[in-house]
Amino acid sequence: ASGRVYNFSAGPAVLPEPVLLEVKEELPVYRNLGTSILEISHRSPEYAEIDASAKALLRKLLGLGEEWHVLFLQGGASLQFHQVPLNFLPKDGSADYLITGAWAQKAYKEAKFLGNARVAASSEDRNFSYIPDPSTWELDPKAAYLHFTSNNTIYGTQFQTEPEAEVPLVCDASSDFLSRRITPERYGLIYAGAQKNVGPAGVTVVLIRDDFLQRRNQPLPTMLDYGTHAGKLFNTPPVFAVYIVEKVLRWLEGLGGLPAIEAINDRKAALLYERIDRTDFYRGTAEPGARSKMNVTFRLPTEELEQRFVAEAKQAGLIGLKGHRSVGGLRASIYNACPIEAVEALVSFMDYFEQRYG
Amino acid sequence: ASGRVYNFSAGPAVLPEPVLLEVKEELPVYRNLGTSILEISHRSPEYAEIDASAKALLRKLLGLGEEWHVLFLQGGASLQFHQVPLNFLPKDGSADYLITGAWAQKAYKEAKFLGNARVAASSEDRNFSYIPDPSTWELDPKAAYLHFTSNNTIYGTQFQTEPEAEVPLVCDASSDFLSRRITPERYGLIYAGAQKNVGPAGVTVVLIRDDFLQRRNQPLPTMLDYGTHAGKLFNTPPVFAVYIVEKVLRWLEGLGGLPAIEAINDRKAALLYERIDRTDFYRGTAEPGARSKMNVTFRLPTEELEQRFVAEAKQAGLIGLKGHRSVGGLRASIYNACPIEAVEALVSFMDYFEQRYG
Ligand SMILES: Cc1ncc(COP(=O)(O)O)c(C=O)c1O
Ligand SMILES: Cc1ncc(COP(=O)(O)O)c(C=O)c1O
Ligand SMILES: [Mg+2]
Ligand SMILES: [Mg+2]
Ligand SMILES: [Mg+2]
Ligand SMILES: [Mg+2]
Structure with a gap:
């Protein structure tokens, strides 16, 4: 425009311009609803359709099988820094972190707050200008997971290939989510704040493999338990943000x-x-x-x-x-x-x- | 329309129709920015202006002095059910809850998960069709706070007057926020999911009095520590939801x-x-x-x-x-x-x- x-x-x-124009077109009335998408119940069939479509598109784009849960959460990637170890760092175990930038550091800090998080490698010595060579990583084969930041938004570095590890990967993919193909089998959990590659601020996409989900600590505060959100809407989702994500995913699928x-x-x-x-x-x-x-x-x-x-x-x-x-x-x-x-x-x-x- | x-x-x-029409008008270009409000940094002067305006309007509407912090958080009122006791239920103390509906019950459940939460009164005996008379409340004068749900969205009941207690009130005001005048002095904290009275889903308004904030437990996970968000943007806020809240507040002020x-x-x-x-x-x-x-x-x-x-x-x-x-x-x-x-x-x-x- x-x-x-x-x-x-x-x-x-x-955001893709066609998405914005569609949003504009659908204000102040969505379809034949007589009201905008901002004003309807998240339990309505119309929102259920958007939610289901967005989840189906994510599955299709990433090639995720039925063993994956797709969640639309709130709180940004920053809340995931806490929620991941709260769910998956065992009281008597540990988790490995690859420190490749400021966001990875913050993720590590929250894990360490809760338990035994280990630095498996770091590129802080040269101001995070590189990704440590896998041969130098000190991986713990007993770690509950290996956390990494696939793309370091601030320093302009990116893992050129996905880490290989004996343990499930947990990935902060906030700034390169859906920008290239991935190998889902390697991951237990992938999270991404939507506001870079997949939508507006206000929704965090979380993908969790079911066998990984089943390993989580119990009991947990209801809202921070990933199980609360797997397969159902527990509380009011960020409707408008998901509505835009769905459009962005359709746009992406349309591109190929x-x-x-x-x-x-x-x-x-x-x-x-x-x-x-x-x-x-x-x-x-x-x-x-x-x-x-x-x-x-x-x-x-x-x-x-x-x-x-x-x-x-x-x-x-x-x-x-x-x-x-x-x-x-x-x-x-x-x-x-x-x-x-x-x-x-x-x-x-x-x-x-x-x-x-x- | x-x-x-x-x-x-x-x-x-x-939502107020004028608000929706303004939003439509501001797509896909906000003011003279050359881009929509959905696509700019939350550190930009334009978003800072929205954030500041929304907070100033809330202060003005509610008559809040400088001792109040105004926060725009994510996760819905449901995350507040956890965050409130995480911050304010002392390890060696307790908090009182008035159980007047399903939401109050959920708030109480999360508090009990973390520590010593007491039921000060309940209307469950008659299916939450009433508000227990204050003369029947069993208040603990040593409680860290008294939690209540000012309006019970599901059962259609509402506190006709604000509770009186020796301890600070903590209020889930999700479904009657800004619908009537309140007495801020009585409260330590007020929270409200925006999606009923003040905006779209995706942002939770939290008001905290500074002296109450200072009593919070330490240390806490960064994102769940109210102190992290008081007076600054820690991570990406739900920009679009706050942008609409600001317009709704202006509309409300315009009404008187x-x-x-x-x-x-x-x-x-x-x-x-x-x-x-x-x-x-x-x-x-x-x-x-x-x-x-x-x-x-x-x-x-x-x-x-x-x-x-x-x-x-x-x-x-x-x-x-x-x-x-x-x-x-x-x-x-x-x-x-x-x-x-x-x-x-x-x-x-x-x-x-x-x-x-x-
Ligand atoms: C890689 C990465 N992780 C985490 C974050 C923090 O995300 P949020 O602001 O949604 O909490 C960012 C934000 O820029 C990021 O780029
Ligand atoms: C009084 C009250 N509290 C809490 C909630 C839950 O809010 P959310 O869905 O934003 O978590 C609701 C939702 O209807 C409510 O009416
Ligand atoms: Mg970085
Ligand atoms: Mg050169
Ligand atoms: Mg209720
Ligand atoms: Mg009658």
Whole structure:
């Protein structure tokens, strides 16, 4: 639609424009209901249909069998940092954590608060600019799970391949969920705040394999027990957020699902890294073997130039390019809903900017 | 707008139509941002403005001084059932609960899971059709707090006056929040799922007085510690839900705030109860001294007639009238955003229905 800019925000992040136009169209009346989707009971057939459709689409896109539970929870990925160990860290056992960034650290902190969480590997020594080589991981074969952050939103690194471990993986996939194919068999649980790759802020997608779910600690506070939410709506879900997620999933399926989006994401990332590498003016901060296809972090020769870049890019209709406040520099988040045209426009702007200030 | 019906849903519930039209207008581009409100960082100045405005409006409407913290959390009122005792039920102390309905019971259950929670009074003996008289309450003057459910959404009862106790009140105000004036001094904490009186599903408003906050247990899991959220955004809030809450609050202030809405709510409830009482065909289920001005529960002579009532009302453009699945009968939820015209239309339909089937 007219007046839309290219949005590289790290999250909440750009949504597919057709989804937004559908939402607009469905206000203030959804279908023939005489009321909007915001105003109906979560026990209504209309919401049940949305909930079921979103769950079916997730199963289909990821190839999840019946042994998987699909949950739409609240509290963000941050609440999962607590809920995962509360459910799955045994009183007399331990869990392993791979520390590859600030979010992984926070997840580890909450686990340690509850019990015996171990650092299996960390890349903190070089400011989280890489993913530790699996040969260096100190894995405990008796761990209840191995937790990792598949994509490190802040530092612009990403696991290039899924970890291999004897124990079930638990993955914070907040910033690369549904951006590429995965191997579900390796996982016990996958969680993702929706606001990067799959919807707006306000819903957290949680996938749990049933045999893993059955191992959880008991008893637990009702709302924090994953079992409470498996297979039923216990309390009021974040209706509107799930409604948008369902539309985003349909959009993704329409594109061709994960193989298709993976190819598109590969092209977008290649374009941008190629531009960064072409000259010394731009400098990628993640080590080449660990580069994220979702969050592309880079620096310019000076902080002053970086500020100017952000400001002039905004004038040129490219927003959300400022790096995370904890690391500085630039960050272009190029999630699923970021069109290749946005990346092309950014690359052109980078050319122009270097010509002018380089 | 054309095509809108009268919606008596218990929650998620009707929203003010001007709010919905504003939301529609602001899609897919919010102001001059070039992107929608769904797609921008929660650290952006634009969201900060919404967050601050919503909090300022809540303070103004309720007359809250600087000693109050205003929080927008996730997880629904149901997560508060756990979070309240986790923070405020001391290991070596206790808390009192007034059991006036299914939600109060659930709150009590979560508290008992964590420690010493006491039943100070209960109306379960007559199916929660009344509010126990304060003279019968067995209050512990050493309790950390007295928890009550100001309005019992399912049973259609409501505290006619605020409890008096030596200890701070903790109130689940989910279904009558901002429907009438309150006396903030009596409370330590007030929480409300937004989806009845103040917005869409997906955000829970929590008000905490600072001196009460300071008494909380320590240490706590980060996300469940109210202190984490007091005065700052710790993680991604449910942006869109807060954005709507802010609009609803502005709408409420525009009407004249709590004194004005209280008068309107009094009129709506009086109209409906007057009709119920006029003939024997309709029978209110709450004892007259405990009647809710938000959820008006009533029965017809037979279940068959009740089903017919729901079906024919829907045909007549009056939806959401079915009672809660756990109690049956009819329930008209007439929250703030339910216009008096809706109640008038319902009363007319009740006249017609009784003439035809009475
Ligand atoms: C990888 C990762 N994990 C967790 C979070 C925290 O998510 P939330 O704000 O939904 O709690 C983020 C947010 O940016 C993230 O990128
Ligand atoms: C009084 C009251 N408390 C708590 C709840 C539960 O709220 P939620 O579904 O947001 O957890 C409800 C929901 O109807 C309610 O009416
Ligand atoms: Mg990170
Ligand atoms: Mg370079
Ligand atoms: Mg109730
Ligand atoms: Mg009567």
